Amino acid sequence: MLELVSTTAVSVRFGSRVALDSIDLQIPADGSIIGLFGRNGAGKSTLIRVICGLINRHDGSVHTNGDIAYLPDRPMWYPWLRLSACIELGAQLWPDFDVARAHTLLATLGLDERSRVRELSKGMSEQVHIAFTLARRCSLYVFDEPLAAVDPLTRDRVIELIQRERQPGSTVLISTHLIAGLEALFDTVLVVDAGRVLLNAPVDVLASPGSLEAQIKEVLA
Amino acid sequence: MLWRVEYRKHLPYFAMVIAVTAGLGIASAIAPDVEVFSVLLTMSTLVTWTATIVYTSACTVRFLTLGDDLLLHVSSLSPWRLVTVKALVLGSYMAMQCAATVMAQSPHISEVVGPESGRVFTYLVAAKLVSIACFLISVVFAAAVAKTIRQRGPATALFLVALMILVAAQAIVLWHLGAPETQFFFIGVGGDFTTVNLYANVLPLVLTGPGEGFLPPVAGLSMLLNAAVAVAIALVTAGLVRWRRFDHTEL
Numbered sequence: 263m264l265e266l267v268s269t270t271a272v273s274v275r276f277g278s279r280v281a282l283d284s285i286d287l288q289i290p291a292d293g294s295i296i297g298l299f300g301r302n303g304a305g306k307s308t309l310i311r312v313i314c315g316l317i318n319r320h321d322g323s324v325h326t327n328g329d330i331a332y333l334p335d336r337p338m339w340y341p342w343l344r345l346s347a348c349i350e351l352g353a354q355l356w357p358d359f360d361v362a363r364a365h366t367l368l369a370t371l372g373l374d375e376r377s378r379v380r381e382l383s384k385g386m387s388e389q390v391h392i393a394f395t396l397a398r399r400c401s402l403y404v405f406d407e408p409l410a411a412v413d414p415l416t417r418d419r420v421i422e423l424i425q426r427e428r429q430p431g432s433t434v435l436i437s438t439h440l441i442a443g444l445e446a447l448f449d450t451v452l453v454v455d456a457g458r459v460l461l462n463a464p465v466d467v468l469a470s471p472g473s474l475e476a477q478i479k480e481v482l483a
Numbered sequence: 484m485l486w487r488v489e490y491r492k493h494l495p496y497f498a499m500v501i502a503v504t505a506g507l508g509i510a511s512a513i514a515p516d517v518e519v520f521s522v523l524l525t526m527s528t529l530v531t532w533t534a535t536i537v538y539t540s541a542c543t544v545r546f547l548t549l550g551d552d553l554l555l556h557v558s559s560l561s562p563w564r565l566v567t568v569k570a571l572v573l574g575s576y577m578a579m580q581c582a583a584t585v586m587a588q589s590p591h592i593s594e595v596v597g598p599e600s601g602r603v604f605t606y607l608v609a610a611k612l613v614s615i616a617c618f619l620i621s622v623v624f625a626a627a628v629a630k631t632i633r634q635r636g637p638a639t640a641l642f643l644v645a646l647m648i649l650v651a652a653q654a655i656v657l658w659h660l661g662a663p664e665t666q667f668f669f670i671g672v673g674g675d676f677t678t679v680n681l682y683a684n685v686l687p688l689v690l691t692g693p694g695e696g697f698l699p700p701v702a703g704l705s706m707l708l709n710a711a712v713a714v715a716i717a718l719v720t721a722g723l724v725r726w727r728r729f730d731h732t733e734l
Contacts, residue, residue: 276633316556316732319633329559338553340488350484355558 264291264327266402266433267313272322274308274457281308283457284322289313291327291401291433294449294464295425298437299478305457306437307335310406313435328401329358333391335407335437341380345373348394356398364397367427385416392420396427403428404435409444421447441475448474453481485560489572496538497576500531501583508587515590528584529672535580536685539573540622544642547626549635550733562731563724566626570619577619581611606702607680613706614682617713621649621684624720631727635734649716654683657708661701667691681705684712 267289274282282305289296300306311317312324314332339348345368352359368375371389373382382390392408405424409417421444428434435452438444445465451474453461461481468477507524514520545551547566555565585592585607592607593600629642658668661681672680672687681688682705690701 311730311732314557317730318728319730332557334553334557336553338557340492340554342491343488347484347488351488354485355554355560357559 265289265325266291266327266330268325269312270323272312272320272324274312274317274320280457281305282312282320285309285312285454285457285459287452287459287462289402289433289435291431293431293433295434295436295447296450296452297441297444297448298435298452298454299439299441299482300454301482302439304455306454307406308457309454310404310435310437314404329356329398330402330404331356331358331395331398331400332404333395333406333408335410337379337387337391339379339391339394342378344376344378345390346375348379348390349375349397352394352397358399360397360399363399364394367393367397370427385412385419388412388416389419389423392423393427396423396429399429400432401429402433402435404437406437407439408436409438409440441478445474451478453478455482485568486572489568490576493542493572493576497535497580500535501580503527504531504580504583504587508583508589511587512590521591524587528588531580532584532687535577536618539577539619540642540646542573543569543619543622544626544629544639547623548629548638548642548734550731553733556731556733562729566623570623574615574619577615578612581608581615585611610680610682610702610706610709613709613713614685617682617709617716618685620713620716620720621646624716624723625649627720627723627729630729633730633734638734650684650686653708653712654686654688657681657683657688657701657705660708661690661704682709684709 265288267287269285269287272282272285272287273280287309298306298309308317310332312320313326314330315324315326316332343351349361349364349368352364353361365375368390371386371393373386373390379387379390388408392405395403395405403424408420408424412420417440424434424436425447436448448465450464451461451468452459461478465474468474504524504527507520507527510517511520511524543566546555546569547562550556556562558565585604589604592603596603625642625645628645629638632638632641668681668688668690670686671689681690681702688705
């Protein structure tokens with residue numbers, strides 16, 4: 263199977279701190295949704311940044327196949343921009359940004375494109391960020407903590423948006439602290455701690471998929 | 484759209500400094516006998532240009548070295564292309580500020596310099612524009628050097644040190660190449676235009692000396708030196724970008 267990302271012995275150090283320690287990882291082009299779990303400071307964001315090509319000073323090698331759409335763990339669109347201007351800008355920033363799809367996604371969210379980003383509620387801003395990321399035609403979507411700091415209702419909307427609107431056949435990698443209630447979302451579980459991959463397995467081969475949270479806690483213990 | 488967004492980001496700051504300069508220039512022209520306007524104009528020129536140097540440096544180092552402005556960093560465009568866009572936008576705003584400054588000072592220059600005022604205007608604008616270009620290229624170079632460090636504080640400190648060494652070295656070279664023993668250099672701008680304003684990178688220097696007139700050979704030399712340094716640093720920066728791997732993430 264084609265691999266979208268393949269890392270071999272990737273290590274990253276920030277001064278004396280080892281952020282990633284000899285990571286070997288393959289992300290296949292199988293249309294799965296991968297959950298990336300780990301404590302704060304475990305190396306999740308660093309791993310994502312290596313995969314997305316933002317951290318280039320590392321040991322080991324990283325090979326990617328196809329474009330990756332990445333949404334960081336904090337707001338990135340300028341608050342003073344109107345949504346219509348965001349779409350125009352997106353088309354310039356990414357060659358795979360589908361303008362028509364971005365308009366459709368905003369309409370799906372029921373948003374007026376004349377609104378400015380700063381006028382959106384926190385939950386709606388998160389959904390707009392995800393919509394603009396999904397407007398790119400990519401084979402891999404990477405979301406860093408998209409479910410943090412949103413209420414349960416918004417969380418469900420965000421999950422639905424990702425499941426429904428991603429490019430058909432594309433793979434999704436979601437970094438999150440939340441496990442409870444999300445068991446059905448993920449096809450594969452990736453657990454990192456202290457810069458190392460502790461678990462990388464399909465959910466359906468884990469002993470009891472219904473208690474994913476307990477299993478991840480056990481791995482991290 | 485990218486250019487429009489970049490211009491929009493810096494509009495509040497530059498609109499303010501250009502409005503202050505233009506306003507005081509107009510006030511001085513309307514009421515030339517009111518000394519407070521000319522004093523304020525001189526002071527505001529000093530303050531606004533110092534602020535602009537700090538502002539443009541901060542914008543560049545925050546984007547390139549510290550990884551702020553996430554949207555651009557996660558885009559498909561090269562950060563080096565993006566920093567070039569940013570530098571050109573900042574440079575064009577600085578050129579507008581330069582035009583506002585020279586226009587505000589024009590009545591006074593014409594009065595003091597008389598028939599040579601055309602040449603002095605041309606020199607002032609050209610020298611300032613070359614110094615702005617040299618400065619922006621130096622800032623990008625210093626930010627690229629500082630990008631090799633992965634901690635916010637030390638990276639910022641390295642940026643400042645690299646930029647200061649570059650400017651100081653250029654000032655010393657200009658001093659040695661261009662100053663006959665009978666003349667004196669000091670840092671600052673001569674507001675009376677009976678002296679020559681020079682730029683070592685972006686650092687304003689004033690040359691005073693007997694019998695040199697308004698535009699002695701050292702004025703041309705300072706512009707040539709700035710242009711040569713700009714080209715050299717641009718080439719070194721291009722080499723650095725090719726030679727080293729850089730992270731493009733927030734520190």
